[in-house]
Amino acid sequence: MSLIFDLQSAGVSFGPVHALADVNLGIGAGESVALVGANGSGKSTLLRLLHGLQRPTAGQCACNGAARQAMLFQRPFMLRTSARNNVALALWLRGTPWQAAKQQALVALERVELADKAGRPARTLSGGQQQRLAMARAWALQPDVLMLDEPTASLDPHAKREVEQLMAEFASGAQRQDGRPVTVIFASHNLGQVKRLATRVIYLEQGRVQADLPVQEFFDIERLRAVSPTAHLFVKGEQV
Ligand SMILES: Nc1ncnc2c1ncn2[C@@H]1O[C@H](COP(=O)(O)OP(=O)(O)O)[C@@H](O)[C@H]1O
Ligand SMILES: [Mg+2]
Numbered sequence: 001m002s003l004i005f006d007l008q009s010a011g012v013s014f015g016p017v018h019a020l021a022d023v024n025l026g027i028g029a030g031e032s033v034a035l036v037g038a039n040g041s042g043k044s045t046l047l048r049l050l051h052g053l054q055r056p057t058a059g060q061c062a063c064n065g066a067a068r069q070a071m072l073f074q075r076p077f078m079l080r081t082s083a084r085n086n087v088a089l090a091l092w093l094r095g096t097p098w099q100a101a102k103q104q105a106l107v108a109l110e111r112v113e114l115a116d117k118a119g120r121p122a123r124t125l126s127g128g129q130q131q132r133l134a135m136a137r138a139w140a141l142q143p144d145v146l147m148l149d150e151p152t153a154s155l156d157p158h159a160k161r162e163v164e165q166l167m168a169e170f171a172s173g174a175q176r177q178d179g180r181p182v183t184v185i186f187a188s189h190n191l192g193q194v195k196r197l198a199t200r201v202i203y204l205e206q207g208r209v210q211a212d213l214p215v216q217e218f219f220d221i222e223r224l225r226a227v228s229p230t231a232h233l234f235v236k237g238e239q240v
Pocket of ligand 1: 014017018019037039042043044
């Protein structure tokens with residue numbers, strides 16, 4: 001399996017705070033990786049590092065190949081224009097001519113069942129709709145890697161299910177014209193969601209990787225206890 005990301009002793013420090021320390025990990029194409037851990041454990045910093053929004057202050061973080069990446073945040077970032085333009089502008093910025101971008105934006109909106117909201121100012125949509133709009137924007141860009149930072153944390157159960165469904169379709173490759181699976185890396189506080197969507201789980205504690213296991217092993221409580229007692233406590237209590 002070819003590695004898309006290869007981190008060697010990677011660290012990120014903010015002054016005296018070690019947000020990430022000595023992280024060694026490789027992520028291959030088509031994996032669906034969940035990042036879990038308490039608040040402040042380094043999940044967002046790791047996503048930002050992988051997405052190139054943050055440089056390592058120690059070690060190396062290699063992103064191999066010309067992987068196209070998209071990232072979604074807990075609170076979607078929307079420009080002060082229509083839903084359709086929010087998608088079209090993202091395409092236009094990547095070089096798609098404006099008329100084609102407008103057309104592709106509509107297809108993407110249909111994909112997430114927001115075509116009827118195409119002309120609405122994006123910022124007037126509900127939280128769940130905005131997150132689906134963010135998914136449409138990512139989908140339109142046909143990324144090889146999709147990163148999501150607690151994408152459903154502020155959504156109600158119904159909206160959460162809809163976004164999860166789209167994440168699953170992303171991971172399966174159903175959204176790609178070439179059908180290739182997308183590498184999905186997401187931070188989540190929701191262990192049910194992790195179980196449903198991840199093939200691999202990385203547990204972080206104070207910026208360090210304490211467990212890195214296939215999803216079945218992570219949720220095998222005896223196996224997890226043997227690998228990391230604190231990860232085991234985290235899963236048992238959902239929160240330490
Ligand atoms: N820009 C920043 N400046 C200073 N400290 C930061 C910054 N970003 C994150 N941190 C610190 O790094 C640690 C990890 O944060 P973060 O990656 O956001 O964790 P998580 O996403 O798991 O909650 C925390 O102690 C946080 O306060
Ligand atoms: Mg975070």
